[in-house]
Amino acid sequence: MxxxxxxxxxxxxxxxxxxxxxxxxxxEGRLKGMRAGKSWRFNPEDIHAFLQNDxxxxxxxxx
Numbered sequence: 001m002x003x004x005x006x007x008x009x010x011x012x013x014x015x016x017x018x019x020x021x022x023x024x025x026x027x028e029g030r031l032k033g034m035r036a037g038k039s040w041r042f043n044p045e046d047i048h049a050f051l052q053n054d055x056x057x058x059x060x061x062x063x
Contacts, residue, residue, distance in 0.1 A: 006042040014047055 011033075012019045023040060025031035032046040 004044065006044060006047065008040050008042075011040075011042045011047060014044075015051070 006014070008019045008022050011031075012022045015022065022031065022042075026033040026040050026042075031042070031050055033040045033042045035041075
């Protein structure tokens with residue numbers, strides 16, 4: 001089964017964050033993705049793994 005590669009916008013919609021946040025997380029290495037020129041592309045399986053990992057971590061406290 002072939003999985004669709006997601007754009008930054010599609011990934012942002014899936015995670016319910018802004019495109020800027022997706023690019024920031026990708027640049028930081030927090031979100032796995034691949035560069036395509038100046039753009040990022042994301043594998044849906046990596047997004048699901050990111051969500052699972054994020055849910056298992058302790059919530060961050062807001063000051």
